[in-house]
Amino acid sequence: MNIEALKSQALRHLPGAIALLIAFWLLFPFIKIDQSDFVHAKQYVYRLALGMMILIIMLGKMGFDVFFPQGIAQKVSNLKSILFIIFGILILAFVVYIILQAGALFLGTYPQPTDVMQ
DSSP: OOHHHHHHHHHHHHHHHHHHHHHHHHHGGGSSOOGGGGGGHHHHHHHHHHHHHHHHHHHHHHHHHHHSOSSTTOOOOHHHHHHHHHHHHHHHHHHHHHHHHHHHHHHHHSOOOOOOOO
């Protein structure tokens, strides 16, 4: 493979790679979030929404590329199909993880009832 073809391949995938890096940077604080992060709650909600939106758009683009390849009867590689499935499962797992973490955080900060029968 010559250098020009390699450069054109890299430039073709560069916008998608940059979008994924930005999404992962936006979602990084949600790996471990605790009560001390309540100060930045409004900012984190926007970061979560924007990061998840980028990931879902990238999943949709990847799905479109897999299911509707450009050209007539062009075969899609098995690697691309497998990566699409893995990417979708990872996004689903992350969404479930964030929901469970938010629920645990909410239940941990919910005021405990005092013993009224004393």
